[in-house]
Every structure is written in structure tokens, then in C-alpha cells.
Amino acid sequence: MPDTASKVTEGAASIVTADSHAIVTADHSPVGGLAHDARGGISNPILGMLLFISSEVMFFAGLFAAYFSTRANFVDANGVKEWPPSEFAHILNPFSLILVATIVLILSSVTLQMAIWAIRKDDRRGFIRNMAVTFILGILFLVMQAIDYSWLFADGLTMGSGPFGTTYFTLTGFHGAHVFGGVIMLGVVLYRGLTGQFSSRHHDAVEAASLYWHFVDVVWIILFSILYFL
Amino acid sequence: MATHALNPATSTYSRGVLYDWLTTTDHKKIGIMYVINSFLFFLIGGILALVVRTELAAPGLQFLSDEHVYNEMFTMHATMMIFLFVIPMLAGLGNYIVPLQIGAPDMAFPRINALSLWMLPLGGILLISSFFTGGTAAAGWTSYPPLSLDGPLKSPGSGQDLWIVALILIGTSSILGGINFLVTIFKMRAPGMTLFRMPIMVWTVLVTSVLVVMATPVITSALVMLFIDRNYGGHFFDPFGGGSAVLYQNIFWFYSHPAVYVMILPAMGVISEVLPVFSRKPLFGYKAFIFATAGIGALGFSVWAHHMFTTGAVFLPFFSLLTFLIAVPTGVKMFNWVFTLFRGQLTFSTPLIFAIGFLTMFLIGGINGAFSASVPVDFALHDTYWVVAHIHYVLFGGSVFGVFAGLYYWFPKMTGRMLDESLGKIHFVLMFVGFNLTFFPMHMLGLEGMPRRIADYAADAGWNNWNMAATIGGFVIATSILPFLWNVFASLRNGKIAGDDPWEGNTLEWATSSPPPPYNFDHLPEIRSERPVFDARHGVEGH
Numbered sequence: 001m002p003d004t005a006s007k008v009t010e011g012a013a014s015i016v017t018a019d020s021h022a023i024v025t026a027d028h029s030p031v032g033g034l035a036h037d038a039r040g041g042i043s044n045p046i047l048g049m050l051l052f053i054s055s056e057v058m059f060f061a062g063l064f065a066a067y068f069s070t071r072a073n074f075v076d077a078n079g080v081k082e083w084p085p086s087e088f089a090h091i092l093n094p095f096s097l098i099l100v101a102t103i104v105l106i107l108s109s110v111t112l113q114m115a116i117w118a119i120r121k122d123d124r125r126g127f128i129r130n131m132a133v134t135f136i137l138g139i140l141f142l143v144m145q146a147i148d149y150s151w152l153f154a155d156g157l158t159m160g161s162g163p164f165g166t167t168y169f170t171l172t173g174f175h176g177a178h179v180f181g182g183v184i185m186l187g188v189v190l191y192r193g194l195t196g197q198f199s200s201r202h203h204d205a206v207e208a209a210s211l212y213w214h215f216v217d218v219v220w221i222i223l224f225s226i227l228y229f230l
Numbered sequence: 231m232a233t234h235a236l237n238p239a240t241s242t243y244s245r246g247v248l249y250d251w252l253t254t255t256d257h258k259k260i261g262i263m264y265v266i267n268s269f270l271f272f273l274i275g276g277i278l279a280l281v282v283r284t285e286l287a288a289p290g291l292q293f294l295s296d297e298h299v300y301n302e303m304f305t306m307h308a309t310m311m312i313f314l315f316v317i318p319m320l321a322g323l324g325n326y327i328v329p330l331q332i333g334a335p336d337m338a339f340p341r342i343n344a345l346s347l348w349m350l351p352l353g354g355i356l357l358i359s360s361f362f363t364g365g366t367a368a369a370g371w372t373s374y375p376p377l378s379l380d381g382p383l384k385s386p387g388s389g390q391d392l393w394i395v396a397l398i399l400i401g402t403s404s405i406l407g408g409i410n411f412l413v414t415i416f417k418m419r420a421p422g423m424t425l426f427r428m429p430i431m432v433w434t435v436l437v438t439s440v441l442v443v444m445a446t447p448v449i450t451s452a453l454v455m456l457f458i459d460r461n462y463g464g465h466f467f468d469p470f471g472g473g474s475a476v477l478y479q480n481i482f483w484f485y486s487h488p489a490v491y492v493m494i495l496p497a498m499g500v501i502s503e504v505l506p507v508f509s510r511k512p513l514f515g516y517k518a519f520i521f522a523t524a525g526i527g528a529l530g531f532s533v534w535a536h537h538m539f540t541t542g543a544v545f546l547p548f549f550s551l552l553t554f555l556i557a558v559p560t561g562v563k564m565f566n567w568v569f570t571l572f573r574g575q576l577t578f579s580t581p582l583i584f585a586i587g588f589l590t591m592f593l594i595g596g597i598n599g600a601f602s603a604s605v606p607v608d609f610a611l612h613d614t615y616w617v618v619a620h621i622h623y624v625l626f627g628g629s630v631f632g633v634f635a636g637l638y639y640w641f642p643k644m645t646g647r648m649l650d651e652s653l654g655k656i657h658f659v660l661m662f663v664g665f666n667l668t669f670f671p672m673h674m675l676g677l678e679g680m681p682r683r684i685a686d687y688a689a690d691a692g693w694n695n696w697n698m699a700a701t702i703g704g705f706v707i708a709t710s711i712l713p714f715l716w717n718v719f720a721s722l723r724n725g726k727i728a729g730d731d732p733w734e735g736n737t738l739e740w741a742t743s744s745p746p747p748p749y750n751f752d753h754l755p756e757i758r759s760e761r762p763v764f765d766a767r768h769g770v771e772g773h
Contacts, residue, residue: 044338044413051409055447062451062481066466069477160463163472170458170466 049208053215056178060219063171067226070163085164091155092168094228101144102224105179108137109217112186112210122200124193131190134213138183145176168227175216175223182216185209255340256748257329260347262644264322265637267350268315274358275310276708278303283668283704286697289689300685301368302389306357308371309393312493313400314354316629320496321346321407323636324435326644328411330739331429333420333757335749338413342406349403357396360389367393370683372482373456375467375475380460391460394453401446401453404492408442411435420738422757426520429737429760430513433520434499437527441488441495445531449485452478476543483534491530493625494592495523497632498563501585504635505567506761507733508582509574516760519566522559529556539605540612546605553603560596564589579733580654584635587662591627595620598673613683616676622669634661634714641721642728646744649725653717660710667703671696736761 042050076085084092112134118126149169152158159169189209192198198206251259281303285293294300325343329336337343360366366389369378378390415436419428428436456478458464465471467478506513513519529552535544536553567589576582598620602608611617634657641649675696680687687693731740740763742751755766 041417044417047417048339048342048409048413051412051443052405055405055409055443058444059447059451062448062484063455065481066451066455066477069474069480070466070472073474074472158463159458160465163465166458166464166466166473170455170464174454 043204045204045208046211049211053211056215060174063174064226067167067171070167074163076162083164085162088157088161088164091152091157092228094224097144097148097151098224098228101141101148102220104137104144105141105217105220108134108141109214111137112213116206116210119193119198119203119206120200124196124198127198127206128190128193131186131193135183135186135190138179138186138213142176142179142183145172145179171223171227175219178216178219182209182213185212253344255336255344257325257337257340257343258644258746258750260343261322261324261326263347264318264325264350267347267354268319268322271310271314271354272319273711275307275315276711278307278310280704280708282307283701285685286687287701288698289687289691289694291686294685297685298365298368301370301683302366304683305367305370305373305393306361309357309367309397310354311625312371312489313397314350314357316493316625316633317404317489318350318400319633320438320493320629321404323500323633323640324411324431324438324496325407327640327739328432328435329414329418330643330742330746330750331432331737332415332418332423333738333751333754334414334418335751337410338418339410343410346403346407346410349399349406353396353399353403356392356399360392363388363392365389372479372486374482375456375459375473375478376469378456378460379468391457394457394460398450398453401450404442405446408439408446411439412443415439420754420757422762426517427757427760427762429499430502430516430519430523431496431499431737434495434502434523437523438492438495441492441527441530445485445488445492448481449489452481452485455481476538476541479538479541480535483537484531487534487537488527488530490624491526493629494632495526497588497629497636498523500632500636500639501567501588503735503737504581504585504639505570507639507735508579508585509571509576511570511574512736512761513566514569514572515562515566518562522562522566525559526556529559536603536608539608550603550605554600557596557600557603564593564596579638580649580651580658581635581639581733583655583658584631584638587658588628588631588635591623591631591665595623595625595627598623611676613681614676615672615680615682618682619669619672619676622665622672626665626669631661634658639733640739641718642732643739643744643746645722645725646728647721647725648728648732649721650717653713653720657710657714657717660706660713664703664706664708664710667706668700669703671699671703675700731763734767736764738762741766 071083074083074085075081080086082089111130115127115130115134118124118130157165157168159165186209189206192205245253251263254260281293282300285291285300285303291297291300294303325337328334357366364387367373367378369390373390373393380390415428415432455464455466459466459468459473465473467473467475469475502513502519533549533553533556535549538544539546539549571586598616602611602617602620638649638654641647675693678692678696680691680693687697728744730743732744733740737760738751738754738757739746741753741755755762759765
């Protein structure tokens with residue numbers, strides 16, 4: 001009976017016996033026993049996070065589509081087709097604080113990956129140290145973005161300053177909101193790490209949060225390249 | 231092997247009934263609450279439809295104070311029926327049935343499942359609250375800018391904003407639900423339940439969930455941009471501010487066309503469960519049906535602009551061709567269903583009758599839709615009552631009949647009681663007659679040029695009789711709900727005890743008790759085909 005053959009995966013709590021056709025579980029709750037790694041392969045939380053990220057990709061795809069459509073149709077009051085519009089062109093300088101913020105965000109992905117490698121080797125001290133650095137870098141990015149926004153406001157670029165201002169603040173703002181969500185995730189993971197909840201066998205939450213954080217990082221790299229260089 | 235048999239009783243402890251239901255993470259209770267919540271919005275949306283039909287019964291404005299109120303009524307009718315009834319109702323049936331059909335103890339993320347459920351009434355309350363905050367959204371369920379933008383002649387006030395926020399909440403609920411379904415289906419199937427042994431219902435929910443996860447965030451992006459335009463001085467969609475109204479339409483329909491498949495595919499799944507059981511045959515062309523479902527899902531992403539033929543801003547031949555192509559997989563399914571019935575031993579129980587109602591009405595909805603895929607025909611029919619007829623033939627004639635087929639089919643499983651057959655048949659006859667009386671005349675009205683979304687029409691336009699017929703039909707539909715409600719009420723109190731498997735079903739939900747225990751199964755039969763319970767009943771020789 002190949003289809004109902006015994007299937008015992010390492011660390012799995014559920015075991016199926018071919019002869020009785022009954023589902024039997026190890027000694028914790030039936031759902032917990034069956035919900036995790038019942039079929040081997042990718043774990044439920046990781047698959048769930050990957051699907052969530054694909055829906056987030058589609059959300060940003062909508063915003064990017066709006067950006068390119070707006071940009072392609074843009075004509076200023078004098079009938080000039082120029083993007084960014086001449087009055088804002090000098091404000092957006094990529095080689096300023098925003099570049100530092102970009103480097104901070106990329107660094108945070110590196111430290112997060114180091115945290116993952118640490119917990120995979122059961123190195124909890126290294127894990128917590130790298131998580132803490134990642135968490136602080138994430139907050140630092142948000143602070144820098146806020147400062148950058150205040151400078152842009154002072155220079156007269158706001159949400160209401162034409163299609164350019166609207167698309168700029170919508171795209172960077174929603175990215176910032178996602179960074180904020182990611183920082184909360186990292187905070188939860190850090191807290192759980194401090195209470196000793198993770199090990200090399202059990203750290204799905206860390207892997208899932210890191211996938212999300214890397215995704216947010218990649219979105220920023222694309223966003224930064226498009227808004228400042230393209 | 232430290233093992234002991236899964237004993238559902240050990241994992242429950244006593245709680246108050248209300249507390250238990252409000253805090254439950256059991257997919258069955260959540261599924262039932264989905265169904266009840268959706269049905270409430272079906273009733274509210276139905277009353278709004280009656281208001282619309284009453285106003286349209288005769289020319290002139292008799293019933294409503296002015297056109298703006300009329301705009302609010304049809305906007306809220308469509309919004310509730312689509313986002314708070316059809317989509318969550320099918321998600322609720324899926325929520326109840328999918329884990330059972332794949333032999334799983336629950337959904338993959340039970341707590342996220344509860345979150346998905348509770349976001350729905352929250353979104354619904356936000357939407358309804360706009361009645362009391364100076365007027366609801368009134369720009370139609372599509373909420374095209376500039377109608378939906380803030381302005382004296384457009385949509386001032388908080389109604390449109392509440393509409394946006396409610397839809398974002400409901401959309402997020404859908405996305406989380408879709409992720410939950412996908413992980414459940416990919417990861418939680420019982421041993422032996424390979425992908426090509428999954429019941430069709432599960433397959434349709436799978437494809438639907440892919441559409442939900444990939445398309446719903448796109449409308450979320452359109453809604454947040456609309457919100458920014460309305461409240462923060464944005465310039466996405468206002469042509470006078472350098473924006474593009476057609477941009478909104480593109481993004482909106484990139485979601486909303488796949489959304490019509492979100493609203494029909496699970497209903498197709500329901501009748502694909504019902505037809506084989508009541509004709510005592512396996513589904514004709516099981517794999518063809520699956521590939522047709524996947525084909526509809528894939529094509530669904532490439533036809534959105536057929537809603538925008540008349541904008542002059544889309545490439546007509548491409549979208550026309552792909553729209554026609556959708557008829558191919560849909561036609562395959564019609565063959566699947568008809569040849570399942572062909573030479574079957576039919577028992578005309580209520581679920582089968584509603585399934586045949588789906589089959590026939592959806593066929594009309596498919597054919598009148600294919601007309602509009604032709605660009606020159608669409609130019610003539612665009613925004614007429616023809617479109618209203620089409621959408622109701624697929625969404626009411628299709629989805630709603632499918633929903634009722636599912637409710638009659640699975641009510642015994644959910645409650646342990648049978649629904650009354652006579653009342654069910656009265657329900658069907660009234661609904662079927664009322665439905666056709668309401669919506670068939672709309673074809674004629676559309677061909678005679680009556681535009682949709684108008685509160686009043688000229689008395690000499692020649693539309694009076696058809697409109698009166700449609701209004702009478704609307705009230706017949708409303709009447710048909712009464713025997714259903716009485717049926718549910720009476721059957722819950724003293725309906726016939728159903729037993730585990732009253733219909734002699736094929737799929738795993740019939741292998742457990744009615745209603746199933748927490749965590750669903752004590753024992754699972756061996757799964758060697760897409761009909762494990764049939765196999766267990768008749769042995770492998772039964773094939």
C-alpha cells in the first residue's frame with residue numbers, strides 16, 4: 001500500500017500507520033500534532049509567510065503600476081514633459097541621508113541573516129546579539145526616513161504637490177509602513193529570543209520574519225533605484 | 231512509538247456556549263458563523279434591492295426622495311452582495327468543508343482563521359454605519375473616480391471613506407483566508423489524499439484562493455490611492471490634477487475581474503459535489519474539470535479590460551480574444567456536468583434541484599456574457615440593463631443557486647438534522663420563477679437601451695411593462711426566502727435526524743459524525759481515489 005505507507009519525519013509529531021488507517025499523535029494537542037510538518041517539506045508558517053509576501057508583491061505592483069502610469073502621462077502646467085518636474089528635481093538628491101538609510105536597511109538584512117545562521121547552530125547569544133542590532137537598524141531607518149520627510153516638506157514637496165509628490169510619498173510611505181510592521185515582527189522575535197523560545201529545531205517564526213524583512217529590503221532597493229535614479 | 235488514538239473528547243473543556251462561539255478557532259464553528267454573517271448581509275442587500283426595484287416599478291420618482299438616495303441604495307446593494315455575501319458565503323462553506331474533505335483536523339492557522347471571520351462583521355458595521363453619518367457611498371460598487379472623489383457634485387462626506395476602509399478590511403480578511411486555504415490544502419491533506427484525489431470543491435477553493443491572494447491586494451492598492459486622493463490631496467485619479475481616471479479602472483478591474491471567478495468557482499465546486507452524489511455516478515471528466523478550473527483562473531488575470539472597451543484606452547482585439555477564450559474551459563465544465571447527469575440514477579432532492587438551477591441559469595449567464603465579449607456588441611450594450619441581466623444570471627443564477635445547493639447539501643452535516651424536502655422545493659420554485667421574472671426582462675430593457683444606475687425613466691420609453699415585471703419578480707424572490715428561513719428554524723428544532731451519511735456521499739466529510747466532533751475524525755477510511763467514502767461503502771470492486 002504505497003499511499004498509506006508509514007511516514008515518519010524527523011521532529012514530526014504525527015505518525016500514520018498503514019494497517020489501522022487511524023491517525024495517531026504524540027502527546028500534545030491533536031491540532032498541534034497534525035498541523036506541523038505532517039507532510040514534511042516546507043513548514044506551514046514559512047509557506048504562509050511566502051504566500052503573504054506574494055500578496056504584498058501584488059500590492060506594491062498596484063502602486064508601481066500607478067507610479068509608471070502617472071509618470072508616463074505627466075505633463076506640467078507649461079506643457080513640459082519632464083520627470084521629476086523641474087521644481088522638484090533638485091530636492092531629490094540620492095547622495096544624502098537617504099543613501100545612508102538605504103545602507104542601514106541593507107546592513108540590517110545582513111545582520112538578520114547572521115542571526116538566522118546563529119540560531120540554526122543553536123548559538124543563542126549570537127542570535128540575540130544580531131537580532132538586537134537588526135532591530136535597532138530597522139528603527140534607525142524609520143528615523144532617517146522621518147528626518148528626510150521633514151526636509152522634503154521644508155523644501156515644499158508634499159503629498160499635494162502634483163502627481164510627483166503624491167506618488168513619491170505614497171510609495172515611500174507604504175514602504176515605511178511595511179518597515180514599521182517588520183520592526184514590530186523583529187521586536188516580537190527578539191523578545192521571544194530573549195525568553196529562550198528558539199532553538200535550531202524550533203525557529204520558524206525567525207525564518208518567517210526574516211523572509212518578510214528581506215522582502216521589505218528588496219522593495220526598498222527597487223523603490224530607491226526607481227525614484228532616485230531611473 | 232509513543233502513540234495513543236486521537237480522542238477528540240480529551241481536548242475539549244467546558245465553556246459557556248456564547249464565550250465558546252466568540253472565541254472559537256474550530257473551522258466548523260467559524261464556517262457556520264461565516265455563513266450566518268453572510269446570510270444576514272444577503273438579507274440586508276436583498277432589502278436594498280427591493281428598494282431599488284420598487285423605485286423602478288414605474289416611471290417617475292415615487293418611493294425615494296431623490297436620485298442621490300437611489301444611488302446610495304444600488305451602491306450599497308451591490309457592495310454588500312458582492313463583498314459581504316457571495317465571497318464570504320463561499321469562503322464560509324469552504325471553511326467548513328475543505329478541512330473535512332481533505333481529512334484534516336482544522337485549518338492550518340486556526341487563529342488567523344478566526345481573525346478572517348471577525349474582520350467581516352467589522353467591515354460590515356463600518357459600511358452600514360455610513361447610513362448614519364450623512365449618507366453612504368453613492369458612486370456604484372465600482373466607485374470610479376471622479377464620481378468617487380471628494381467634491382460638491384461627487385461624493386462628499388464620510389460615506390465613501392467608510393466604504394473604502396470597509397472594503398480594505400474585507401479584502402484583508404479574504405487574503406488571510408486565501409493564504410489559510412492554500413497552506414491547509416497543500417500541507418494538511420490526509421495520507422493518500424494526493425492532489426488528483428482531492429474533491430473538486432477543494433480544487434475550486436484552491437484556485438479561488440490563488441486568485442484571492444494575488445488579486446485582492448491589487449484592489450487594496452487602488453483603494454488606498456483613492457483614499458489618499460480624497461483625504462490627503464493626492465493626484466492619482468483626478469484628471470484635472472494630472473491623474474488618470476482610467477488608471478483606477480485598470481487597477482480596479484485587475485482585481486474585480488478575477489473576483490468574479492472568486493465568486494463563481496467555489497459554487498461550481500459545490501455543484502460538482504452535488505451532481506455526482508445525486509446521479510450516482512462519478513464526475514464525468516474529473517481531471518478535465520480541474521484543468522478547466524485552473525485555466526479559468528489563469529485566463530481570469532488577462533481579461534480585466536473587457537470592462538473598459540468603451541474607454542478607448544485598451545487594446546480591444548487582445549482583450550476580446552482572451553475573453554472569448556474563457557468560454558472554452560467554461561464549456562468543458564458544462565460538458566462535465568451534463569454528462570455526469572446523463573444516464574445517472576437521479577434522485578431529485580433539493581440540493582440536486584438547486585444544482586440544476588445553477589446549471590441552466592449559469593448557461594444563460596455564460597451565453598449572454600459571451601455577446602459582450604464582442605467589441606462592437608459591447609459598445610451597444612455597455613452600461614445598459616443587459617449588463618445587469620448578465621451579472622445577475624452568473625452571480626444569482628450561478629453563485630446563489632450554488633450556495634443554496636451547498637446549504638441544502640451540507641446542512642445535515644453541519645447540524646445533524648435534515649432540512650424539509652417540500653419546503654426546499656417550494657423555495658426553489660419560487661426563487662427560480664422570481665429570478666427569471668426579475669432578470670430575464672432586463673435583457674429586453676438593455677436591448678431597448680435602458681441605462682443602468684438610473685432612478686427614473688421616461689414614461690413613453692416603452693420600458694414600463696418589463697420594469698413592472700422585474701419588480702414583481704424581485705418580490706417573488708424575497709418571498710422565496712421565507713420558506714427557507716422557516717425550514718432552517720423548524721428543522722433545527724425537530725428535523726429528521728440525519729445520521730453520518732444521509733446522501734450516500736463520496737467525500738470524506740461523510741465519513742465522520744454529523745455534526746463532526748472537534749478535530750473532525752476518529753478514523754479515516756483509506757483514500758485510493760477522489761471518492762474514498764464511496765470506495766469504503768462499495769469496496770474497490772465498486773468501480
